[in-house]
Amino acid sequence: MADYDIELMIKVAELYYLDDVPQREIAQKLNLSRPKVSRLLKAAKEHNLIDIKINYPEPARSELEKAFESNFGLKEAVIVSNVNENHFRTFAQVTATAAKYLRRMVKERDSIGVAWGRTLRAVVDSIGITERKNVRAVQIIGSLGQSSESANEIVRKMAESFGGNSFILPAPAIVDSPEIKDAIIKDNTIQDILNMARSVNIALVGIGNIDKNSSFFNTGYLKQKDLEALKQEKAVGDICAHFFDIEGRLCTDIDRRVIAISTEDLKKIPRVIGVATGKEKVKSILGALKSGILDVLITDEKTAKSIIDLSKP
Structure with a gap:
């Protein structure tokens, strides 16, 4: 058997x-x-x-997954039971569960869109080398330099894990002005990669929160004035540098400078998988769920219960 x-x-x-x-x-x-x-x-x-x-x-966890699927219109919710209060262990459990989910989900010749961040790096590191499936791994947001958490590193690792080719988006995630963005995305190579990104059938994304410790601010892509502008728009989080408020509404100030697949194109991808955990991400995850971008959420039980409590009228 x-x-x-x-x-x-x-x-x-x-x-x-x-x-x-x-x-x-x-x-x-x-x-x-x-x-x-x-x-x-x-x-x-x-x-x-x-x-x-x-x-x-584990009845409570199963009922919680059903509640998320019903309340937020998800195709699947995968909620990891918290065995203790150790944040690092929970993070490891959630990212390992996301890796396990991808090993089940990814099929022969799938196209996988990949974002960036510490969470996604941990996910791809947990996948390991699987049966070769000839996938196409496509970077769906510009890079944050040469960090191991940057999208170009993660997309290479994803292609290596499933056997296939990686396609890098050779541009920064956020530029200084809309005019610079417009000039960059006119490049034929950039257009080709963005077109590939729009045609993927699976996307793996993290959910960022808004503070000075986030990768955007640590790497200098966003400055203090940008943080103030996001606060003015009541931003709580981002997916692929597209920032949103707790109701899932797009914040437009930064969006005009982002080099990434658009939110509307993200919504057209058949299965967008979001992975996030931690009390600091509760508002961010709720906003992401309300944005309509996600089809699948992978998180932990404690975070999930806090999201349900926050979503109550």
Whole structure:
């Protein structure tokens, strides 16, 4: 019998037996083949997960995932149980879970759009070398210099993990003026990469928060005046340098200087996977969820409960 992931078996069994979702729709929702859905249901029975009811090992977490999918219109929520209060361990668990999710999700010849940041670097480091799938990994936001957390490094690592080619966006993430941006994006190479970015079928993004410790300010891409302008617009976070308020509304001041795939193009990608954790990210994640950009959220239970509490009227 194949050794299937127990959490995936439970998710499929729940959809099929409790929510009456047909196997064909489950396959589409979870990006699986229909025969694999059938095999997962059979394996769930053989693992004694199904009797008259589904035997949930962690009921609260499963219900929390369902609440996120329902409340925020997500295709999937993957919420890691907090085993302790150690932030570093939680961060490691969430990024390892995101890596595991990608290993399940990525199929032969997929195109994967990749952003940047400490969280995404940890995710790709956790993927390791998998079965070669001939993917195309595309940088969807400009770089932050030569940092190991910059998008060009992460996109190379992603291509290496799944076997395939990486395509670098040779431009800074944020420039000094809209005029400079307009000049840069007229370059044929830049246009080609941005067109590739618009055509990916999976995107992996982090969710940033607004403070002087963020990568944008540490690297000098944004100055104190930019921070003040974002505060004026009540910004709480960003995806690919597109800043938004807690209601998910785009903040326009910085956006005119960003070299990245647009928010509207992000929304057209079939599966945008956001990974974030920590109390400092709660407002940022809520704004990201309300923006309509994300299809999948991977976080931890404590952060998820804080987001639910904050979202209540």
